[in-house]
Amino acid sequence: MKQIKIFDTTLRDGQQCPGAGMSHSKNIEYAQLASLIKVDVLEAGFPSASEQDHAIVSQIARMYAHQNRSPKVAALSQLREAQVEQTIEALSPLVKSQRAIVHLYVPVAPELMAASLGAYADDKNQILRDVQGMIELAVGAGMEVEFSPEAYSQMGDHFAFTTDLISAAIDAGASTINCPDTIGRACYLQGDDYFVNHMNQHAHIMREQFPDRDITWSVHCHNDFGLALDNSMRAVFEGPATQIEGCFNGIGERAGNVALEQCIMYLNAFGHSQPGEVYRSQCRSKHIRRISDFVHQNMLPRQPHWPIGGDNAAKHSSGGHTNAILRNAHIYQPFNPSEVGQQISFVFGPLSGSNHAQAIIQKHGYVCTDDERQTIMQYIKDHHKERRKGLTDDEFMAAYFAFRAPIKVAKIGFERIKNKQHFAMQAKVFDQAEDIHFIAQDDDTAITALHQFLQQRFGECQIQSYRSESREPGRHAKAHATITVVADDEYFQGKAQDQDIETAALKALIDAYNQFLVQRHYRQPIQTERHAAVGLRD
């Protein structure tokens, strides 16, 4: 088995992108999650960037120093002695357990060298001496060293210089050579210039030069052309890389870095496809959703359709898909979502089918027979025809209750005629048309009259509270009534609105009563087997 190390730079490269920065305490929280998911290396920051960055790296180093199985900690440094010293200082708590990595970088692409190093770029021998000297300094302080020739994929005619740099770095004690596609412009169609080919050449040259050294080759890809995953995987499967650098949810400079959760799951799914070798990471994939949620909530929002950890990655709506899933839970999933801490869930939408509707109703413990499921589904779709984006379960069930409602009122009124209070209602009650009319007591209000009628007809039910309000200004504002009743030891809240305050209250009471009656007549034991079979969320 070939173990592929996962180098997590969410806190460093991830926080370099606009909008992703987090407070000190959130950085620490993230480090705990990185340890839980078991990345091999956590790049905790750039200690020389500010006092706070130094303090964050140093606290993470102290925290991990007390935990045996936590990741190694890397911290980034430019080729400047003062920076290297600050980096060493921040990482020092991990020296004893040999888990501190100074990550030193210098550009090698010609244009980038000129733009970021100025005149220093012309003195290649000095750069070579500095790389050698600073790595020796870090190694002497008990650090591991990772060396990155920045913009390696754009090195152009600097191949020989890059070879010298890598050679100097290894000679001075660097144990990892990281090959970045800094601007996300690498593509296998580049042929001989493709950076993975260069990595193979460099790995070969270094093996010849340092036959006794065990060098880790690492890859660090940005996603500007959407090729970060392809490039990272080619570096592993076609090149010498045994370490992948990236960020959870693919955050990072510009279009981001390769998404680590995609790399981990790619290895899980395809790592055994090559003859004679199995590639795996040691990460506990079941925590992917948790760390992905953290990045989503505290760094940058995640697209719903984001691969692996996105909300929609295990959510289904269309009829054809949900139908098949109800028979075979994982038929439309490329892997079992529980591997990444997700569950299959359904959203009822305009393209959903009657099987899906029936499953939701039964999951909530109500009756929906095979004969009626088509009618109920159509009713619910018509009831919410403006909701093209799908219904929550609450909205869906409210429509189911409206469909089942035993009392469907066509006309309702309460008026005084010849000194008597008259109550009148035209309604369908359990599908029978009825014309209800009676003379109420003198001191009855419309509500008490209706309440008495409903109790006599359908059984005991107490009014717990009644509220009526107008939510809009002006004389045309509607009255919104809310009435809560208690029946069979359960609470039912009825709501209604009408231009007339009294009618709104009457309708709200009927709504509450309807819910009580739906519960009484259509409740059934929850169909747990089917529910469990499709892994629906509770």
Ligand SMILES: CC(C)C(=O)C(=O)O
């Ligand atoms: C410092 C290096 C590794 C980097 O972040 C890049 O090249 O993108």
